Amino acid sequence: MSEWAPKRFWKTTETTQVEGGFGILLDGRPVRTPAKAALYVPSAALASKIAIEFDAQEDRIDPTTMPFTRTANAAVDKVMxxxxxxxxxxxxxxxxxxxxxxxxxxxxxxxxxxxxxxxxxxxxxxxxxxxxxxxxxxxxxxxxxxxxxxxxxxxxxxxxxxxxxxxxxxxxxxxxxxxxxxxxxxxxxxxxxxxxxxxxxxxxxxxxxxxxxxxxxxxxxxxxxxxxxxxxxxxx
The missing domain is CATH 1.10.3580.10 (ATP12 ATPase)
Structure with missing residues (x-):
């Protein structure tokens, strides 16, 4: 039996500037970390890289193809x-x-x-x-x-x-x-x-x-x- 993986649920991916950083929007809704915190990163370049990872997901989400997202999540959920x-x-x-x-x-x-x-x-x-x-x-x-x-x-x-x-x-x-x-x-x-x-x-x-x-x-x-x-x- 193959491991369960969440399906892609969004159509559009974009970045947005917010107070203190940059966020990623999926169909206009902000991306959150596994611990449900808002994922805001310190640079537009990093936000764009994460957005590209989300946009590259097809039918199923594969976290192993999203290293920048994983590291950003770790920064927010663990290191902070x-x-x-x-x-x-x-x-x-x-x-x-x-x-x-x-x-x-x-x-x-x-x-x-x-x-x-x-x-x-x-x-x-x-x-x-x-x-x-x-x-x-x-x-x-x-x-x-x-x-x-x-x-x-x-x-x-x-x-x-x-x-x-x-x-x-x-x-x-x-x-x-x-x-x-x-x-x-x-x-x-x-x-x-x-x-x-x-x-x-x-x-x-x-x-x-x-x-x-x-x-x-x-x-x-x-x-x-x-x-x-x-x-x-x-x-x-």
Missing amino acids: LQHAEVADMLADYGDSDLLCYRADAPEELVERQNAQWDPLLDWAADALDARLETRTGVIHAAQDQAILSRLRERVHALSAFELAAFHDLVSISGSLVIGFAAKMQHRNPEELWTISRLDEIWQEDQWGEDEEAAEMALVKKDAFLHAADFMRLIES
Whole structure:
């Protein structure tokens, strides 16, 4: 038996400007989130993207084809209600940032990490006023608390919509610095994704690709690139 899916019930899809943002109208009625809150987003570009997703639905509604709608719903129904908790969770990545933990061998891997990760840490020192220090090995060593406090303030300053996208940028990459680099469009998202997978790519180069791991990596890549695109549309 196939899973039940709601039918498309509207004929026209359009966007509208409202106080404090932009909404999506289905036959003139505002779209609401699964929790029945009004779905208002911060930019016309993001509203248009969501409207396109609704308009693309045919006889049955398929939520898997509506990633921008899902992320916007999460921002309203979840992040707005738990903003401080989500911000704290993401800010904690600064104390164990992927880019700070380095191999001591082989030399080729060490050089690759230095070449790809050091420039991002240098950028963060300038753009975020946060110089994170590197460590050799995987044993946790705390960063300077004053630096972590500055990064935490930046994370808490993000809106609920920004934080919803930032969640995936940081949690998927394992790096608060990469998350900010994507948000601030310091590097192309594809490039940032590849940089975040340096260690995995190294392992693949040495031992070959694991099919199951490769499939999971593609899922994560799609989510990371979607989050970067969502963030870009917020700021359009």
